[in-house]
Structure formats: C-alpha cells, structure tokens
Amino acid sequence: MKNTKQIELPKLEIADREGGNQRWLKNPTMYIGGCAATLASDHAIYFAKYFGLSKLYPYGLDNITKTDFIKFAKLVKPYIRPRIRGVDRLEIFIEGFSQFLKDKGINELSLKPFSSDINYPEFAKKIIKQIKNNYPVPFLLLHHKNKALDDYTWHWFGINGIKTFDTSDDLEHLSEATLKQLQVKIVSYGKPKWHFLYDFWNSGFSQNGGIIIYKFNTSK
Numbered sequence: 001m002k003n004t005k006q007i008e009l010p011k012l013e014i015a016d017r018e019g020g021n022q023r024w025l026k027n028p029t030m031y032i033g034g035c036a037a038t039l040a041s042d043h044a045i046y047f048a049k050y051f052g053l054s055k056l057y058p059y060g061l062d063n064i065t066k067t068d069f070i071k072f073a074k075l076v077k078p079y080i081r082p083r084i085r086g087v088d089r090l091e092i093f094i095e096g097f098s099q100f101l102k103d104k105g106i107n108e109l110s111l112k113p114f115s116s117d118i119n120y121p122e123f124a125k126k127i128i129k130q131i132k133n134n135y136p137v138p139f140l141l142l143h144h145k146n147k148a149l150d151d152y153t154w155h156w157f158g159i160n161g162i163k164t165f166d167t168s169d170d171l172e173h174l175s176e177a178t179l180k181q182l183q184v185k186i187v188s189y190g191k192p193k194w195h196f197l198y199d200f201w202n203s204g205f206s207q208n209g210g211i212i213i214y215k216f217n218t219s220k
Contacts, residue, residue: 005171007131008161008185012046015066017190019158024070033082034073035156035188036140040080040097041073042158042187043136043214047109050134051216055104076100086154090115090140090210093156108217115210120201123211124179127197128171130213131162138212139186145204152188152200159211161185163194 012019022030022038030037045064048057058075059068080087080096087093090113098111114126130137137159144153163183166174174182180198 004163004165006161006163009046009131009134009136010050011160012042012049012064014064014069014190018160018192019187019190020069020073021190022073023189024066025073027077029082030073030077033086034077036087036093036096037077037080037082038073039138039156039158040093040100041069041076043097043138044076044100045069045072046136051109053106053109055106056101087156088140088142088154088209090212093138093140093212110215110217112213112215113210114213115207116201116203117207117210120198121176121179123201124182124197125174126213127159127184127211128162128174128182130211131159132171135214136160139200140209140211141200141203142209143203143205144200144208146199149200152186155188157186157188159184160187160192161194 014020019042020038022034025034044056047053049061057072059072079100080093094111094113101109116123127137138156139159140156141152142154161184164171164174164178165181166178182197183194184197185192186195
C-alpha cells in the first residue's frame with residue numbers, strides 16, 4: 001500500500017453532520033437551490049470558530065446546534081439567495097458573501113474567483129495552498145459528462161482536505177502525474193467523501209464553475 005500525506009481542516013460539527021445541510025431548511029427554494037447559502041453559512045461559522053471572527057455568528061460556537069444553524073442560514077440567505085438558475089457564477093457568491101462580511105464589520109477577509117477552465121496543475125496547486133493555510137475551499141461544479149457525479153452537478157460544495165501519494169512537504173511543486181492522483185475531501189449536505197480532484201476538473205466542458213479563494217488581508 002502506498003504511503004499518503006493527508007491534510008484535513010478542523011471539523012465543523014453540527015448535529016451529526018460535518019457542516020450544515022440545506023435539506024434542513026423548510027423553505028422550498030433553499031431545500032432545492034440553497035447550496036450556496038448553506039455553504040456560505042458553513043464557512044462563516046468556520047471563520048468565526050477557528051479564525052476568531054466571532055462577529056460572524058451570533059450563536060454559541062462550542063455547541064453548534066441544528067436549530068441555531070437553521071436560524072443562521074436564514075440570515076445568510078438574503079445575501080446569496082437562490083435564483084432561477086441557482087447561484088451559477090462565482091461572482092454571485094463573492095458579491096453576496098463579501099456584503100455579508102462587510103455588514104458584520106469584517107474587513108480583513110477577502111474573496112477572489114478562480115475559474116476551473118485554467119490548466120489542471122495550477123488549479124490543483126491553488127487548492128493545496130488553501131488547505132495548507134487552513135482555508136476551506138468553496139467549489140462550484142456546473143455540468144459534467146460523468147453521470148456518476150450527478151449529485152454534485154449544478155451544485156456548491158466545500159473542499160475540506162487533501163490526500164496525496166507524495167509524502168514530501170513541498171506539495172505545491174508536485175508533478176502533473178502526481179497531481180492527477182490528488183484526492184480531496186468534499187463535504188456536501190453535511191457528509192464528507194473523498195474523490196479524485198481531477199475527475200471533477202475534467203468535466204468535459206471548457207468553462208465549468210471553479211473555486212473561491214479566501215485571503216486574509218493582514219496575512220503574510
């Protein structure tokens with residue numbers, strides 16, 4: 001069995017899930033198309049709990065309950081509300097979540113888009129860097145020709161970990177062949193699952209969503 005190097009973010013435990021679940025929300029539009037707002041809620045709580053941005057979350061961080069998460073998601077919903085086509089552009093997520101941060105008095109955290117139509121090694125290395133810096137990665141997947149990934153299409157989910165067969169510390173300079181074996185921990189509907197990142201990037205479409213890059217303006 002090959003040796004692996006694995007990096008996972010701290011878990012955001014809510015009820016018996018690893019993060020929130022849009023299906024908890026009774027509003028029909030959120031139940032069907034609330035993945036972006038649910039993910040933004042997850043990440044707001046994550047930054048409140050693990051980066052000290054406590055102004056982002058008005059409830060208890062020691063025990064994040066399902067009831068409190070539902071109430072919080074309702075506060076986030078107006079910023080990243082579901083649309084007819086869903087939140088189908090990176091910029092919609094960025095504009096909405098950035099306004100939420102601003103309204104909460106958080107100015108040190110910024111968001112930038114990174115399209116999946118960039119070459120794969122650059123895309124993979126960007127995700128590796130984010131995870132190494134303890135940032136969760138919002139991922140938007142639109143179309144995909146692989147029907148086995150239908151549960152993830154036209155959907156926002158989080159990447160919360162990486163796993164590689166190269167055990168060196170220089171993960172941002174891995175070969176393309178090694179990067180194609182990179183696995184990522186995807187969290188969707190509050191459930192984690194490991195997948196090969198290349199399977200998601202190699203969708204069969206030239207422009208197909210991408211990721212959001214979080215950055216602290218005060219970080220080195």
